Amino acid sequence: MKKISSAVIRRLPRYYRTLKEMEREGIERTSSLAMGQRMGLTASQIRQDFNNFGGFGQQGFGYKVTELRGQLASIIGLDAENGYSFVIIGAGNMGRALGRYTRFSREGYRLLGAFDDNPAVIGTEIDGVPVMPMEQLVDFIRQNSIDIAVLTVPASAAQNVADMLADTPIRGIWNFAPVDLVMPPSVVVESIHLTDSLMTLTYRMGQCGEESPESAE
Amino acid sequence: MKKISSAVIRRLPRYYRTLKEMEREGIERTSSLAMGQRMGLTASQIRQDFNNFGGFGQQGFGYKVTELRGQLASIIGLDAENGYSFVIIGAGNMGRALGRYTRFSREGYRLLGAFDDNPAVIGTEIDGVPVMPMEQLVDFIRQNSIDIAVLTVPASAAQNVADMLADTPIRGIWNFAPVDLVMPPSVVVESIHLTDSLMTLTYRMGQCGEESPESAE
DNA sequence: TAGATTGTTAATCGATTAACAATC
DNA sequence: TAGATTGTTAATCGATTAACAATC
Numbered sequence: 001m002k003k004i005s006s007a008v009i010r011r012l013p014r015y016y017r018t019l020k021e022m023e024r025e026g027i028e029r030t031s032s033l034a035m036g037q038r039m040g041l042t043a044s045q046i047r048q049d050f051n052n053f054g055g056f057g058q059q060g061f062g063y064k065v066t067e068l069r070g071q072l073a074s075i076i077g078l079d080a081e082n083g084y085s086f087v088i089i090g091a092g093n094m095g096r097a098l099g100r101y102t103r104f105s106r107e108g109y110r111l112l113g114a115f116d117d118n119p120a121v122i123g124t125e126i127d128g129v130p131v132m133p134m135e136q137l138v139d140f141i142r143q144n145s146i147d148i149a150v151l152t153v154p155a156s157a158a159q160n161v162a163d164m165l166a167d168t169p170i171r172g173i174w175n176f177a178p179v180d181l182v183m184p185p186s187v188v189v190e191s192i193h194l195t196d197s198l199m200t201l202t203y204r205m206g207q208c209g210e211e212s213p214e215s216a217e
Numbered sequence: 218m219k220k221i222s223s224a225v226i227r228r229l230p231r232y233y234r235t236l237k238e239m240e241r242e243g244i245e246r247t248s249s250l251a252m253g254q255r256m257g258l259t260a261s262q263i264r265q266d267f268n269n270f271g272g273f274g275q276q277g278f279g280y281k282v283t284e285l286r287g288q289l290a291s292i293i294g295l296d297a298e299n300g301y302s303f304v305i306i307g308a309g310n311m312g313r314a315l316g317r318y319t320r321f322s323r324e325g326y327r328l329l330g331a332f333d334d335n336p337a338v339i340g341t342e343i344d345g346v347p348v349m350p351m352e353q354l355v356d357f358i359r360q361n362s363i364d365i366a367v368l369t370v371p372a373s374a375a376q377n378v379a380d381m382l383a384d385t386p387i388r389g390i391w392n393f394a395p396v397d398l399v400m401p402p403s404v405v406v407e408s409i410h411l412t413d414s415l416m417t418l419t420y421r422m423g424q425c426g427e428e429s430p431e432s433a434e
Numbered sequence: 435t436a437g438a439t440t441g442t443t444a445a446t447c448g449a450t451t452a453a454c455a456a457t458c
Numbered sequence: 459t460a461g462a463t464t465g466t467t468a469a470t471c472g473a474t475t476a477a478c479a480a481t482c
Contacts, residue, residue: 007473009420013413017395031439039397043439044475051441059440060482076416077423084419097314103395103412148418172422174415178234178320180256188425190418192409195320196230198391199293201365201407202301203226205389206294208405224449248463260463261451268465276464277458 008049012076014039015049019069031062083108085146086174089161090153091116091124091131094176098150099126109148113140137161141168151175162189225266229293231256232266236286248279300325302363303391306378307370308333308341308348311393315367316343326365330357351378358385368392379406 018039022030032043032050039046050056056071057063073079088095091114098104099111114126117134124131132140140146149170153161158177165173166184175181175191183189235256239247249260249267256263267273273288274280290296305312308331315321316328331348333339341348349357357363366387370378375394382390383401392398392408400406 004424005473009417010413012420013410013416014397016416017413033439042475044477045473047439047441048474055441057440058482059480060438062439075420077419078416093314093317097310098411100310101411104415107412107416109415147422171425172418174418180231186425188418188421190414190421192411192414193230194315194318194409195324196227196234197407197409198321198326199230199233199295199324200226201389201391201405202294203229203292204405204407205364207221208388208403222449250463259451261453262449264463264465265450272465274464275458276456277462279463 002052004052008052011041011049012072015046016069016072016076016078019065019072022065023069027065029062030065030068032057034062078107080108083110084148085110085112085144086148086150087112087137087141087146088114088126088150088152089116089134089137090151090157091118091121091126092152095150095152096126098152098176099129112144112146115140134161138164138168141165141170146170148172148174151177151181153177155179219269221269225269228258228266229289232263233286233289233293233295236282236289239282240286244282246279247282247285249274251279295324297325300327301365302327302329302361303365303367304329304354304358304363305331305343305367305369306333306351306354307368307374308335308338308343309369312367312369313343315369315393316346329361329363332357354378355381355385358382358387363387365389365391368394368398370394372396 015035018035019030032046035041036043036046053071053075056068070079086109088099088111091099095114095116099114105111111127111129114129114131115134115137116122116131121131122133141149146168147170149165149172151158151161151173155177158175158179159181162173162175162181162183166187170187172188172190173181173183175189176194178193178195181189181191232252235252236247249263252258253260253263270288270292273285287296303326305316305328308316312331312333316331322328328344328346331343331346332351332354333348334351338348339350358366363385364387366382366389368375368378368390372394375392375396376398379390379392379398379400383404387404389405389407390398390400392406393411395410395412398406398408
């Protein structure tokens, strides 16, 4: 299959989300134009995006919402037999909040363990799953064939933990630490940089309202 | 000032973060080449990015790390007199975790209030700040000239809350609900779509290791 | 059939990379 | 001065938009 650009990849979950919304609203049939208006994209772009994966529509008719949603689920990988298992590394505020976020389990992501090196939290539970000491992390991942590690440790520890993970069969790291992790290409890294995002908001707040001021000659 | 593309804007906090790291390591002077190697960007791109805002370097010498970091802080808006005030709307797991995230206060973001409509959490505290009933939200924002609203309510409530915010002097919404908010252009919206991000990771995990398979003729 | 909307090719636009003169 | 690295212009690359024949 041909290489898909990251711009397209980032739109896939949005398409999936929009189609779920439409299903919930009872919409059975849609078109690239209708989806585009709803999402703020051009019809052309949507068709281009879909055609990266083959055509899903019917000429003169459009797309069946449920069918298209299913095809997107399959492209993203949400139709995997048993979903995906994950562990949380770093059971602080953010780690615990993510462990309790029910939306993930709804889409087939299962929390199987949590890890921390703080004795005060080891032995506590997150969503019914025990927080274990960091020493047990690598063995746990190996024995339970964990797919994804959610990294919610402090910045200073993040690369160290990532290095430990490089020695396990983990397939993806969802990184919340404000660092750019270096990993072998066999492990996919996706980062949520909260502070970066907040700063982006701040930058744009500073621009807002100073668009092309009638340049006083 | 000329329009800055969103690709550039998203790199600004990364530059800032990298320069802070360099400062911490005692590096006083750098170049577009050195920064590029560290960040995985070309030297050319970094120079282009900086030149959107005017030149910060010295030909034949490079950039002074501390000076450049300061200039980026100023571009992003981190040098604002009193920083930025924010409230958290939705005091669930995610809202409480964000309120306790110390990195924000370190960069000058001050949590002044939290809001929820669940009687069980109203009256509790987040990082020393009281959780108030939703009815008080609009007045509180007006009276305290709040800059930013962090939206951590369920998807079903998000647009409703956003509509309430449209009637206040709020300047930015940091949205964690899995919806694409519609807002007047005077309010900047930046979203963290957790589930979208996790799905992006999942998609790429599915591709990993099936790069251009020797197409069997 | 006529109308609609896709799939796909071509044109445009914008972002990244390369190159190099300016200059510290 | 010679060497280095910027600021900036030109070339390339890739993504988005437009257009339209195919076809349901």
